[in-house]
Amino acid sequence: MSAGDRVGGGRIVDRLPRPLDPFRSFKVKTGLLVVAALFLASLMFWVTARWPFRYALALAMLVSLAVTQILAHGMTSPLREMTAAARAMATGDYSRRVRSTSRDEIGELARAFNSMAEDLEAADRYRRELIGNVSHELRTPISALSALLENVVDGVEEPDPARMQVALDQTERLGRLVAELLDLSRLEEGAVQLDRERFPVRDFLEDVVRQAVGPAGPRRVQVNVQPSGLCVDADVARLHQAVTNLVDNALRHGSARTQVVVRGRPAPEKGGVIIEVEDDGPGISPGERSRVFERFTRGGSTDGGTGLGLAIARWAVELHDGSIEVVDTVRGCCIRVTLPAG
Template identity: 35%
Template sequence: MKLSISTKVFLVVQTLCLFVVLGMGFAAHWSFRHGFLGFLNEQAIIRLESTLPAVERAYAEHGSWTFIKKDRVEWFKILGSTAFLTDEERPLGPGEPSTSDLTGAHMRFTLLDAQHRIVIGYTGFDRDRAALRPVRVNHQTVGWLAMTPFQNVSATGDRRFQTNQARSSLVIAGLCLLLSGLIAWRIARTLLRPVRQMAQATHQVATGDYGIRVKVHSKDEIGQLAQDFNRMAHALESNENMRRHFMADISHELRTPLAVLRGELEALEDGVRPLSLDAIRSLQSEVSALNKLVDDIFALSLAEVGAQAYRKEPVRLDIVLQSVTDTFQARCRQHDLTLTLDLPSEDLWITGDESRLQQLFSNLLENSCHYTNAGGRIVISVKLMPGNITISFADSSPGVPEEQLPRLFERFYRIEQSRNRVTGGAGLGLAICRGIVEAHGGTIQSSPSELGGLCVTLYFPQTPRMTE
């Protein structure tokens, strides 16, 4: 039979309480048996010593023990108790027993003569265990008064007291078990309710429902677990949405060049367009665009799983920047753009992969060339800060709305306004740039440019100055 966690907790708490109650009951019973019997024996010894003067006076009056032999009435009169006499034996008739008689101590008293022979009293006298007190008259020992200790509760009043105690203990034990059951049930319901909710939510997540969330009821470990679960579910939901968008974007980006290639080939096949050098160049252009898209997707996927190979070594960052800038000067002039590089006088050393850094700077310049209006400016400025190197790529208008700046480095994300040109790429360039920067231990940020366009800022950890 499959038990729920609530049932298990209830059974564990209730079983623990049951063992505690049983242990306390056994301990109380043992303590009562031994403690109560000890109390009875102590009271009997006190009663024995208080009775001794009366026995001595009786002997002094009669001069021997003959007067008391087999005279039960006289014996109890000396002991000062009539509780154990019949109504006919009592001189004063029926009456209530005294408090001292309720212990039953008188019934265990035995009178012995000087030679330790029984005169009258308790016939079960045990010489080895009995407490003896000498009976002295005129400084001579004329007999012994003995009390045989209690081995169990025998008197009616004592048995009644023991029975009442046992009954009270059973009632208390039952109430304790009932109370512990209510507490265990409450704990099982209240404490484990969030756990059950998270178990149900986890099952829904396992079936693909990433929109499920659990309520946070407390700030303890269970509350922290609920918060972590919600964050995990949110991350899974975001990743699932990104995966769907990624597949949709890939399908869209691949469909366009493939559709152009198919149309061009069908036109050539049908004779609509002659097979010329221009047609071949057009096909080659679409194949190049398709090949670049596939390469970018492959590079981005490797970067995201951390599988992209980096061969890191000391690199002069200023030399790499200068080389890439010189390469783009001619292209910027074709687009009527001014490209400026502002380098500090110090050598800029970092530990990185030179080819990946060239790819990074080329992608950023490519992005600025695509999205900067003719007659505009592109300014690359480098600053040497304590512990890091800051590189900013700033261009002139058009700009990017501030609410869209945080999304520029997402894959396939492109601005739907003036910076989205037909000449633009698939929206993977900046995502690849982010992967390269992070692989070098740096960070990348976007912000509005003072020139009116976009400013992309890179932060690289600086390597101590090295000799070439």
């Protein structure tokens, strides 16, 4: 590590001047370096013309080397920093960045390197968080299911319908978590291709509600579409996935005494559609509204959800170049999906 480099906060910081940074071409910089060295060497010969030749030559060489070191330092220091940062990445440290003040090809490389380092750091952080969150989410249903089955096997409890229903609920929770993780993985990898078609919004929403509530469930969802012939151009399966998660979320958080309302109406943009799902639950505080669409965030809920439903809904909506947000309402929570014209 050179004298101009120091370690601070896990990053290499270089504060020595880089006089050639304004030039956009590495070739031009190299040419200027050669010209500067030759000019100063000639100047030293002229100044020391009366000295013995060997002394004049030695001084000229020393001055040329000093100038070369000063000018070349700024040209090569990004490469040294990238080498050190790459070695750190090999050990799992993605926090290092390269000083990228140069405007030439090496400066472009340094900026691309910093962008890559940021992406790798974000991916590594996401991987660690995902492992921790998935482990936490799996632990609860597995522990409950294991305890129940141990009691049944040991004869402490009888395998009556009520206890088997508890075991089934925990198994279904595990199945939902695995399915949602697979869906989220496909969405984030871009493996899902949109198969757009035009279809009536009312028929679509009624089908979503029918599947979300189930044949034996209470009819607690009201569908309101204006105008009744409103249509949307979208991928039925992906949009179905998003709205189903919103309806399921509203059913779990809303009161059993009132209905969840699913609305459809035209968007201000011609050809666009707005879909809103509103419940009368505890709502989401303004400070949490931007975070509820992140993975494993429940917005303060402790109802046993996986915290992935709204994240999947966001990704499915963004695949359509749409937007999803929590909007103000007089009761509970209202989530709005805005789809542009196809």
